[in-house]
Amino acid sequence: MAIRIVREEDDEILRKKSREVEVIDDKIKELIADMIETMHKKEGVGLAAVQVGVLKKVFVVDLYEEGIEPLVFINPYLIKEKGEHQVEEGCLSFPNKFGKIMRPKEITVKYLDIDGNENELKCKGLLAQAISHEIDHLERKSLHRSSNSGNIGSDYRRGQKESRRKDKKEKIMEDMRYEHTLHGNP
Numbered sequence: 001m002a003i004r005i006v007r008e009e010d011d012e013i014l015r016k017k018s019r020e021v022e023v024i025d026d027k028i029k030e031l032i033a034d035m036i037e038t039m040h041k042k043e044g045v046g047l048a049a050v051q052v053g054v055l056k057k058v059f060v061v062d063l064y065e066e067g068i069e070p071l072v073f074i075n076p077y078l079i080k081e082k083g084e085h086q087v088e089e090g091c092l093s094f095p096n097k098f099g100k101i102m103r104p105k106e107i108t109v110k111y112l113d114i115d116g117n118e119n120e121l122k123c124k125g126l127l128a129q130a131i132s133h134e135i136d137h138l139e140r141k142s143l144h145r146s147s148n149s150g151n152i153g154s155d156y157r158r159g160q161k162e163s164r165r166k167d168k169k170e171k172i173m174e175d176m177r178y179e180h181t182l183h184g185n186p
């Protein structure tokens with residue numbers, strides 16, 4: 001296992017779309033192991049392969065809840081989104097920057113696990129937020145810096161209006177669930 005370099009800010013690769021994984025071979029498994037190690041080292045709650053320079057539809061998530069192993073998602077796609085709320089979000093590719101974005105309250109995601117089994121996961125709260133954020137990375141809807149606010153925004157459909165909204169007062173996250181701010185970097 002190895003720590004990989006996390007691509008940041010203006011790196012062009014963050015705007016490229018990731019491709020489906022065709023075979024879960026040793027190379028992909030090594031990538032996943034490295035991604036988990038890198039995410040932990042950076043104290044992030046999620047990391048997409050594109051962030052370490054690999055354009056594959058793979059991401060990992062860890063909310064650091066006791067007894068729960070990091071989750072691995074291969075070729076994920078959302079099949080359902082329910083509700084919407086504004087959340088504060090950060091990203092390992094945009095260190096120490098946070099922005100407000102609209103995220104679904106609840107999602108259902110289909111994906112392959114590391115053994116190639118097809119899974120369906122319904123979740124809400126921070127997990128739903130983290131998964132939505134990582135899927136955005138794979139679909140090249142990467143968070144980018146909003147020119148208006150200096151905060152990160154998103155060109156994601158729902159995020160668009162939010163990133164343009166100037167919010168001078170940076171509110172400290174009220175919701176304790178966001179104690180572990182997405183992608184760490186408190």
Ligand SMILES: [Zn+2]
Pocket residue numbers: 090091092093133137143183
């Ligand atoms: Zn991110």
